[in-house]
Amino acid sequence: MKITNICCIGAGYVGGPTMAIIAQKCPHINVTVVDINEKRIAAWNDEDVNNIPIYEPGLSDIVKEARGRNLFFSTKVDEAIDKAEMIFISVNTPTKTYGIGKGMAADLKFIELCARQIARVSKTDKIVVEKSTLPVRTAEALKNILENTGNGVNFQILSNPEFLAEGTAVEDLLAPDRVLIGGDIDTEKGREAVNALVSVYANWVTKEHILTTNVWSSELSKLTANAFLAQRVSSINAMSELCEKTGADVNEVAKAVGMDSRIGSKFLQSSVGFGGSCFQKDILNLVYIAKSFGLNEVADYWEQVIILNNHQKRRFAANIVKTLFNTVSGKKIAILGWAFKKDTNDTRESAAIYVSDYLLNEQAEIVVYDPKVTAEQIYEDLDYLGTRTDSENRSLVKVVNTAEEACGNSHAVAVLTEWDEFKNLDWQQIYENMLKPAFLFDGRRLLNKAELKKVGFEVFVIGS
Ligand SMILES: NC(=O)C1=CN([C@@H]2O[C@H](COP(=O)(O)OP(=O)(O)OC[C@H]3O[C@@H](n4cnc5c(N)ncnc54)[C@H](O)[C@@H]3O)[C@@H](O)[C@H]2O)C=CC1
Ligand SMILES: O=C(O)[C@H]1O[C@H](OP(=O)(O)OP(=O)(O)OC[C@H]2O[C@@H](n3ccc(=O)[nH]c3=O)[C@H](O)[C@@H]2O)[C@H](O)[C@@H](O)[C@@H]1O
Numbered sequence: 285m286k287i288t289n290i291c292c293i294g295a296g297y298v299g300g301p302t303m304a305i306i307a308q309k310c311p312h313i314n315v316t317v318v319d320i321n322e323k324r325i326a327a328w329n330d331e332d333v334n335n336i337p338i339y340e341p342g343l344s345d346i347v348k349e350a351r352g353r354n355l356f357f358s359t360k361v362d363e364a365i366d367k368a369e370m371i372f373i374s375v376n377t378p379t380k381t382y383g384i385g386k387g388m389a390a391d392l393k394f395i396e397l398c399a400r401q402i403a404r405v406s407k408t409d410k411i412v413v414e415k416s417t418l419p420v421r422t423a424e425a426l427k428n429i430l431e432n433t434g435n436g437v438n439f440q441i442l443s444n445p446e447f448l449a450e451g452t453a454v455e456d457l458l459a460p461d462r463v464l465i466g467g468d469i470d471t472e473k474g475r476e477a478v479n480a481l482v483s484v485y486a487n488w489v490t491k492e493h494i495l496t497t498n499v500w501s502s503e504l505s506k507l508t509a510n511a512f513l514a515q516r517v518s519s520i521n522a523m524s525e526l527c528e529k530t531g532a533d534v535n536e537v538a539k540a541v542g543m544d545s546r547i548g549s550k551f552l553q554s555s556v557g558f559g560g561s562c563f564q565k566d567i568l569n570l571v572y573i574a575k576s577f578g579l580n581e582v583a584d585y586w587e588q589v590i591i592l593n594n595h596q597k598r599r600f601a602a603n604i605v606k607t608l609f610n611t612v613s614g615k616k617i618a619i620l621g622w623a624f625k626k627d628t629n630d631t632r633e634s635a636a637i638y639v640s641d642y643l644l645n646e647q648a649e650i651v652v653y654d655p656k657v658t659a660e661q662i663y664e665d666l667d668y669l670g671t672r673t674d675s676e677n678r679s680l681v682k683v684v685n686t687a688e689e690a691c692g693n694s695h696a697v698a699v700l701t702e703w704d705e706f707k708n709l710d711w712q713q714i715y716e717n718m719l720k721p722a723f724l725f726d727g728r729r730l731l732n733k734a735e736l737k738k739v740g741f742e743v744f745v746i747g748s
Pocket of ligand 1: 294295319374446448
């Protein structure tokens, strides 16, 4: 089957970059990314390509190249579905905040809405691709909705989870470790659909890197990959606490351990705790699925990754309070970095939110600087927690435009995102403008501890 029109529902952190690359690499395919969020679509269409809604190194150039040629952003969802032979569903699948499975299960209401809309609009056969991260066996529910509410056309459902990491989305998409495609390989039509998607990726990904499996393996592999990655971070973070007690250094331990080729060196960077929209959500979902099959030991095993991560964030914040003579009440604390990692403007589940909330509960005054996150977003993140009123957040938290401004007259500085620019700050000058003793808490192991100590800082580095 030849694909000439692709529609992607959801113009977010996955839909936007993924479709931009497909459009760039497949000039013969028209790619339309649709979303119900008008503001987001307007930003994707902004004349100044630097204003696209997602900051990712290299992305704006690709959008510039393909937009208007064969890459389109639109709010006309029905129209794009109707035209396309292949429809990617790339909508959000957050943790449920209500009802059965609250706080654990993935909320699939947006997925179901997409399925119903696709069924209602489609007048020709469609290949429907699950790009969102979904619980294993979601394709079954999708098929049920599509077949029972559709117009009698044939729907093939594929699972094609996305493995890109934010901040490196473009390079990950251009040279993926693997592309995973799950389909109904036992039927002729299923194999045809799988091959159609393989041939899209084959425009830039070698065949050896395209893996095809059954649908359930593909769905479950995505949750498994995120669980394994997050587990490594929690494992090294668990050791970071032990390092602090014993005089071992977590970077040295990570290096020694990672040089064992059976273990490998990646994802062993100790931190204030992992954030991001997916690790926590996907593991909670995995725990929920395991529990729903009565697999309590499996559920408990994975839940510990989250428990340890919450502990890491809390103990980092608690250590600030303890070190500042057991009180931060009325003290000014500078927070450097709000994004959940460098090179992204995404703040979802960022450790900075939780550390700040903890310090605010201890009556600290917070001043935040992040090179890519807006003040509006920072307040929204704190308001969402519901710990205090919106106006209290605005009076206790100040957002400024430079790191120097954030640190001036502060009692302590906490580095919570590993932005490169923090390495090159004039730390001598910052020290001089702070209250003494000047405390510095490096939650990312980003800075040179020995040099900062020489400047005069009292330095605390996670894991040493
Ligand atoms: N953010 C990431 O780095 C990665 C995310 N994923 C998965 O991809 C999925 C999407 O994630 P993000 O792109 O981060 O989410 P996002 O929240 O940035 O984007 C989702 C978009 O879908 C739109 N949407 C929701 N329902 C819609 C509907 N019925 N019709 C049209 N548009 C609709 C929303 O308005 C939103 O703009 C999730 O399942 C996530 O787990 C997978 C790999 C990486
Ligand atoms: O499903 C998803 O959403 C994606 O989740 C992660 O990507 P992402 O969350 O964007 O970024 P990561 O680089 O994985 O970092 C996640 C968090 O872990 C932290 N981290 C990562 C690595 C490490 O060694 N130490 C560490 O603390 C990061 O600072 C960040 O807060 C996975 O890496 C992607 O493969 C996956 O597609």
